[in-house]
Amino acid sequence: MVVLRGLRRRWNAYKYRFVPWLAFNVRRQRRTLRYVPESSQDKIVPDEIVLETLLKVFTALLVNDFGRHVPALSLLPAVGRRYAQLRSAALQPGAGSSRSRQVLLSPEEVLFRTLGFSVTRDRSSLLSAGTGVFVSKGFVPKGALVAMYPGTVYRKHEPIFFQSLGNPFIFRCIDGILIDGNDKGLSRSVYRSCSWRDQLGPFQMSDVSWLTAAPQNPLAVGQYVNNCSYEKAANVCYQEFDVPRHFPVELKQYLPNIVYSHEIESHLRCVVLVTLRDIKQGEELFSNYYTIVN
Numbered sequence: 563m564v565v566l567r568g569l570r571r572r573w574n575a576y577k578y579r580f581v582p583w584l585a586f587n588v589r590r591q592r593r594t595l596r597y598v599p600e601s602s603q604d605k606i607v608p609d610e611i612v613l614e615t616l617l618k619v620f621t622a623l624l625v626n627d628f629g630r631h632v633p634a635l636s637l638l639p640a641v642g643r644r645y646a647q648l649r650s651a652a653l654q655p656g657a658g659s660s661r662s663r664q665v666l667l668s669p670e671e672v673l674f675r676t677l678g679f680s681v682t683r684d685r686s687s688l689l690s691a692g693t694g695v696f697v698s699k700g701f702v703p704k705g706a707l708v709a710m711y712p713g714t715v716y717r718k719h720e721p722i723f724f725q726s727l728g729n730p731f732i733f734r735c736i737d738g739i740l741i742d743g744n745d746k747g748l749s750r751s752v753y754r755s756c757s758w759r760d761q762l763g764p765f766q767m768s769d770v771s772w773l774t775a776a777p778q779n780p781l782a783v784g785q786y787v788n789n790c791s792y793e794k795a796a797n798v799c800y801q802e803f804d805v806p807r808h809f810p811v812e813l814k815q816y817l818p819n820i821v822y823s824h825e826i827e828s829h830l831r832c833v834v835l836v837t838l839r840d841i842k843q844g845e846e847l848f849s850n851y852y853t854i855v856n
């Protein structure tokens with residue numbers, strides 16, 4: 563009996579890393595476990611709002627990190643001019659005093675000043691669930707973008723077998739696209755290598771800092787959100803977002819996703835986490851691992 567219970571506990575902790583089990587259950591349970599009604603294909607947050615939110619946060623991060631970007635920005639005059647406009651808009655009276663804006667703030671503080679909350683990783687409130695993600699400051703209203711799911715983006719036929727072994731961070735989109743959000747081992751090396759491959763002169767086309775303990779994009783912690791349970795209902799949900807081609811090149815350095823290969827022209831797939839209800843400071847985020855809105 564004790565042995566059986568032990569085995570069951572180990573399986574419950576392991577099954578989310580077992581890709582065939584995940585694939586089977588996503589397909590089988592999509593109908594019953596989705597938080598959006600079957601009749602509705604609408605996203606909880608429209609794409610335009612997701613884009614607007616990302617642009618707002620990324621611009622604030624760029625403005626805050628001004629010194630580091632001056633050499634790169636001066637190489638592309640058009641981008642430099644756009645950046646100068648963004649910066650002066652951000653420094654206008656009413657957008658915070660210019661003196662306080664000159665000080666380099668932590669990314670979490672920039673997020674708090676921009677969206678009214680910040681999120682961080684910490685020990686989960688669930689026993690033996692490892693790390694989780696918490697609203698560390700402020701308040702997140704229902705229907706807001708609260709985090710991003712970082713990682714390498716694989717299309718169906720692309721080789722992910724070795725990266726997937728014992729990997730609990732593989733996220734499956736409804737159309738079969740996979741996102742590997744593991745910040746360790748082979749997954750980490752693949753992400754870094756793709757990121758170097760895509761670098762455009764001084765411009766990074768993606769953010770590699772989510773692989774560290776101090777991500778420069780503070781939203782890029784969604785891979786650490788734990789699964790809901792009877793006691794802890796889901797308060798966030800996954801939503802797919804394709805990055806439009808016109809996304810500003812100077813802001814791509816904050817995107818925590820990269821495509822594994824460039825075989826065909828396609829949009830970069832991101833997955834964002836959006837809130838299902840108001841979430842207060844100190845609360846942990848919980849998702850349903852089978853809930854995706856495409």
Ligand SMILES: C[S@@+](CC[C@H](N)C(=O)[O-])C[C@H]1O[C@@H](n2cnc3c(N)ncnc32)[C@H](O)[C@@H]1O
Nearest residue numbers: 575578579691692693730731785786787788789
């Ligand atoms: C994507 S990871 C989430 C981050 C993880 N907590 C960590 O510290 O790395 C998924 C893994 O977290 C653990 N986990 C997630 N939700 C859980 C829950 N409700 N109860 C127990 N463990 C959970 C399982 O080990 C699962 O394989």
